[in-house]
Amino acid sequence: MSYMEFKPLVKKVNLKPKGIVEIVLETSITDLQGKIDPLSSMIDRRAEASLDSLVVNYNVAINTKTNKPVVNYKVDDSGVVHEVKPEGEQIEAELGLPKEKILTKEEQEEAERSVIDDFIREGFAPQFDDLPYDFQSIISRKLSGETYMKIASELDMSSGKIVELVDEYRSRVAPMALKWDEWRKGKDKPKAANEKKEDKPAEQADANTENKNSDSPDDVAASKADQGETEGSTHDPEQQGQDASGVSENDADDHGAEKQEDAAAAIDKETLEAFILSGQAPVFEEIEYDFPALLARRKAGETWLKIAPTIGTSSTKLQAAWSRYKKLVTDHMAKQNGGEPGAA
Template sequence: MTYANFKSTVKKVNIKPKGVQEIVLEINGDELDGQLEAIAGMVDLRVNVELDAARITYRRKYNAITEQPLTQYSVSEKGIVEVKQPEQLELEGMPEEEVQIEEKEVVIDRELIDAFVMSDMAPTYEGYHKDLLDILKRRIKGESYRTLAEEFDIKTSELVEQVKLYRMQVAPLAEAWNKWKKEKGEITE
């Protein structure tokens, strides 16, 4: 079986006649390390492809005056991430409804979230498939969305969406956990 695994950037999507789409990927540096021959052998063959973004974007609320996130996180000595009480919005003499809140996009490497999930410190939430954490761990280890969806009797598109939303939801916790690991000297950059 011919196989290749690499990180790339999607550079272009072309819509061609007769319902054909062409996707152009750009691979930098030594990402292909010895895999180019295998890929060349796949030209004009049907292949299975799964693209998963390497970065996760989520939205976070900030106090426009202090520029601090409204929700803060603390990490216990055991590595459990907890939500701190929201920052006090009422400033001296200013009613709460006049405090300006901004929502900003935050980008985090998916690998940080996945490390948090694999650490068994990531929480479970209602509204997701009951086995989502186990499914996600298996996905991180390389199993395909299609295989997992079939096994757990869920539509592939629904599973992909749940994984995306879950990663966005735990992203700020993963950031706090990662910062805590760095402070302990367990992660070096």
Template structure:
């Protein structure tokens, strides 16, 4: 029995007679490498297929008037994401104004699944209402390679249900993961060492100072010799 996993694109889905659906994948040859022969041996054979998108799609509620998200997130120094109180609410509370009731719309968003999965695996994803208490751990186990079947058996639910549960959880934490990822990138950029041209400028400055110090020392020595 052969096993192959690869990254590719679903190009077509054709509904054929007799209740058959034909799927067409496009895979870079270098992605398959020397496994291409294994794939060729599977032609016209029964196979088990699991397809998982590299993109997580989710919806964000926005204020239709300002086109800004209703819920905003911030990250503390330890990387924990939390809900930030909107400025409008703070102003209304300070001035004693009635709470604004904006018109809310749903805006579709996308994020790379790898970002969301890293957010979960690193233990930064919080539990979400409507999911099992240990949902973050369940999702982490799947991301790290545990099969849907094993998880479904343990949780006493169907494989299809656990697939939907994990996908829904990814979508639920996706906006938090996006904020967390932006914070991580900012942290990495701040830690980047000086560019070579900046280092060269510092070296030139140090050299100039050294020459000046030597010159001052020589001038002082000449004055002392003259006085002697």
């Protein structure tokens, strides 16, 4: 056997003397079942190789004030992904006001290529004016066994150019593909057995109505007393929710929330990850993974795609949990800072 395919992990790229580059690949015994002897026979012999990453890297624009993605998506019942405008931006559009300038920062994320390719092949991925190619056909043909060289020759371009275009297209649609993947996984889940509440029996409803209409004067008085409406009370609606300083509870809450948002925005990626690695981050019941340990592995060179199988999950689910965990830790740090950036 002079030809074989398998899906290895690229472990090392070593630069050696005399312009030699040593590439170390690692794979499982099951991936090479029946291929070990033929592969061994290739040692010290020239071979043709091509590597195509199974991970797609893409950038996400983050609002520095809210520490959330600038662009969000939702999926309708037919599986079509739509961009969701932030509430403030939607109001500005309706009133014809100029857009507020938002300070952003870029964060790199990664996704499984198979999820993105499924999204494209199913025909849900959008087209872009500056990428006028039938990527649904290109990726379907590539996955069916055709080479980039053959496809590129039909499009009158180099194989390097078509790989570059496909990579860019995958990166652009990656956030939409992940949202679509959540939708397709959730649409077939059975509804909870007790999701539909039973209506109250007519007799019970009539009894409740009768009791309500037959309240005694003492009951009415007691009810009013509970609400602060008894005779002689000094209740003033304008003073409700207001402290001695004249500041309403709502205003105080809004002010506290603004301070917390400002403190959260001041926490950059390096500060957040250093805090997590220090062991000071709290444990959250809704987060099932030990992210301080997993982050240490990622810092050591592993990707979420490699880490996920070792803990019995998918990289998509792991990345979603990681994003949620970062948000929870950021909020915790902001509260701890007391609205003073850098106090943690």
